[in-house]
Amino acid sequence: MSGTAPYRLLLVEDNPADVYLIQEALREHCVACEITCLEDGEAALQALFPADETSSFAPDGVILDLNTPKVEGIEVLRRIRQSPSLRHLPVAIVTSSEFPKDKSDAAALGATCYILKSARLEEFFARVGSSIKQMLEQ
Amino acid sequence: MNTDSVAARPEGSNPRTHWRNADAVLKQTAQALAGLYGASLGVFTLDCGGESLRVASQDGNPGDTIPDFPYSYALPIIGRDGGKIGLFTCYSNRPLRPREQDCPQVNQLLATAVLADENVRLNTESRELTAEIEKAKQLHLGFIRSVVHDLRSPFVAVSNMAQLLRIRCGEILDDQTNELISLTTGAIDRGLALLSSLSAYSLIGTTAVEPCPIQLTEAVGVALFHLDKAVRQCGAVITTDELPVIIGRRDDIEQVLIHIIQNALTFRGTNSPRVHISAIMSGEQWVVSVSDNGAGFDNRYASQIFEPFKRLGGNRFPGSGLGLAICKKIVELHQGSIWAESEPGKGSVFRFTLPAASQSAAAASHGARC
Numbered sequence: 347m348s349g350t351a352p353y354r355l356l357l358v359e360d361n362p363a364d365v366y367l368i369q370e371a372l373r374e375h376c377v378a379c380e381i382t383c384l385e386d387g388e389a390a391l392q393a394l395f396p397a398d399e400t401s402s403f404a405p406d407g408v409i410l411d412l413n414t415p416k417v418e419g420i421e422v423l424r425r426i427r428q429s430p431s432l433r434h435l436p437v438a439i440v441t442s443s444e445f446p447k448d449k450s451d452a453a454a455l456g457a458t459c460y461i462l463k464s465a466r467l468e469e470f471f472a473r474v475g476s477s478i479k480q481m482l483e484q
Numbered sequence: 485m486n487t488d489s490v491a492a493r494p495e496g497s498n499p500r501t502h503w504r505n506a507d508a509v510l511k512q513t514a515q516a517l518a519g520l521y522g523a524s525l526g527v528f529t530l531d532c533g534g535e536s537l538r539v540a541s542q543d544g545n546p547g548d549t550i551p552d553f554p555y556s557y558a559l560p561i562i563g564r565d566g567g568k569i570g571l572f573t574c575y576s577n578r579p580l581r582p583r584e585q586d587c588p589q590v591n592q593l594l595a596t597a598v599l600a601d602e603n604v605r606l607n608t609e610s611r612e613l614t615a616e617i618e619k620a621k622q623l624h625l626g627f628i629r630s631v632v633h634d635l636r637s638p639f640v641a642v643s644n645m646a647q648l649l650r651i652r653c654g655e656i657l658d659d660q661t662n663e664l665i666s667l668t669t670g671a672i673d674r675g676l677a678l679l680s681s682l683s684a685y686s687l688i689g690t691t692a693v694e695p696c697p698i699q700l701t702e703a704v705g706v707a708l709f710h711l712d713k714a715v716r717q718c719g720a721v722i723t724t725d726e727l728p729v730i731i732g733r734r735d736d737i738e739q740v741l742i743h744i745i746q747n748a749l750t751f752r753g754t755n756s757p758r759v760h761i762s763a764i765m766s767g768e769q770w771v772v773s774v775s776d777n778g779a780g781f782d783n784r785y786a787s788q789i790f791e792p793f794k795r796l797g798g799n800r801f802p803g804s805g806l807g808l809a810i811c812k813k814i815v816e817l818h819q820g821s822i823w824a825e826s827e828p829g830k831g832s833v834f835r836f837t838l839p840a841a842s843q844s845a846a847a848a849s850h851g852a853r854c
Contacts, residue, residue: 363641370648413633442637444683445629446691465640465676467647 352378353482356405358390358414358422359383359440364463368409368440368474375475377482387417391425394432407436407482412443412452420451427456436481440474506532506600507539513596514541514572517559520589523574524553528597530561530570532604555579559590561597569601625690632683636676643672681804684739685792688810689817693733697841697848700727700772703734704761707741714749720757728763728770729846730838736814737838741774743807744834748776753829769820770840775833780826790822811836 355372359365365383372379382405384390390410393403408426412419419439426432436458441448444462452460459477464470510528518526518541526541553575563569572594574580650657650665657665704724708715715722722745730737741761748759755777763772781789788794792809815822815836826832 361637361641363645364637367641367644367648413630413637441633442640443629443633444636444680445632446687447625448629448633463637463640465643465672467644467651470640470644 352380353406354404355379355381355407355409355478355482356390356393356403357381357383357409358385358387358419359409359411360385360415361411364411364440367470371471371474372478374471375479377475377479379482386415387419387422389416390414390422391417394422394426395429405435407438407458407478409438409440409478410457412439412441412448420448420455423452423455423457436484438478438481506537506604509600510537510539510597511541513593513600514539517541517572517590517593518574520593521557521574521576521580522578523557523576523580525575527573527575528561528570529573530597530601530604532601532608535604535608537601537604553577557581559594561594561601563598563601569598572597621690625687628683628686632679632686636679639672639676639679643669643676646672678804678806681806681810685806685810685813688736688813693735695731695733695818695839697729697845698732698734698737699729700737700763700770703737703741706738707745710738710742711745711749714746718749718752718757720749720752720759722759722761724760725762727761727772728765729841730770730772731841731845732818732838736817740811740814740836743811744774747807747834748774748778748832751781751832752776752778753780753831765840766837768840769837771835771837773833773835775831777831780828780830780832782828783826786824786826789824 357365357368359368369381372381382393382403384393390408394408396403408422410419410422414422419441423437423439426435426437433456437456438459438461439452439457440461440463442463443449449460458481461473461477464473510530514526514528518524524542528537528539530537530539555576555578556573557576557580558571558573560568561570561572646665646668650662654662701724704727708722714720745759749757758777760775761772762775763770765771785794790808790812793805794809812822815838818838820837820839822834822836824832824834
């Protein structure tokens, strides 16, 4: 990323409270970004892989919840990693799932980071803010 | 002539062991039966639970039309339930006639075919059942995942929102409202801890980790590392005897130790907690004992405490009410048992059994980690 142009982020999250908290976390960590929020995995796939290629949306990073409506987050990740043009796109999984297989599946599919949503606000901000900042700056 | 003695096997079916066993038994039986009738060739055609199996007594083509053997004689094979399960056909180049005096032998040989058929059918059924169990297991896991994730998600969001509210508006809210926010986040924390325990309880035994030799001393060390803060806070003294090498799943055994030691710290008495861990050999198992000088409990409840959500101390003590239930589930998955002995005010002893490692496995486990 060059200059001071904000990062373009795609946030796929259906819970408005989490959308708010993630935005706050990024603000706390001074991550300059323009966030496009989509509520479900299908909408995310349509934005990333539009039928009309001229309208394709190329974000600098994706923040994915795992349990998203219509198409699950893990499937969105799989499609991104299978795509020749998007396979290097940084993808952060931000989830409430403590289920071990979710973490191992995300790792196997090449998620850039796996962030467990903490119920401690400070920890939530620290984990989400610093991990995503690091992900974008790499 | 075709030299394949097994004429028709279900397409795409792997020659599994039970098929091979059935082939061998039936080929021998067909030879004996054909011999009784003076036939050149005997062919079994069995409907093994829908998977047709044909076996000939010798090299040859057991097709329906055999030019070399124009004479044939067929015997129905009757299953245990009285239904026809197949056919035995003799082929010859001269007329065949059944001989009454051979009937007992014939019936005995046909019974062998019935057994072979049953064997194949049961194996097929067992394979199908195994597949069904695996499918049910996956559904169960999917359900646990949904419950744990979907319930945890709003809890986490509400807790964080309440904390944000206190940070942003705490100064303009009165003490009573701030207290209400604290009570809200406290209740959510307990809910989240309960969900984590429920998740851990449900996931026991669902991973494909194989048991291996484990030095119990190391497992105790890991458990104490996890409990370090709690041990230091209450000034507990933990001691151990020389501990053996047992067979188990490392993470599971560590969990058992964490929960039992945690239990001793939670239900401590008036004195500083003292916990001692020892083990004695009993048959081919080790009986591991964790004794404490805690508050103890009425021995009448000794079995109840291992049931999920049975909290003898009610909500006065922290914990989800699943710790000892997790221990029981893990120990039983290791073919062991767990029990406790106690008396109010005189501490408790928790004992559980675990399989012993063989001497060679125990020696090999030194320095190794599975």
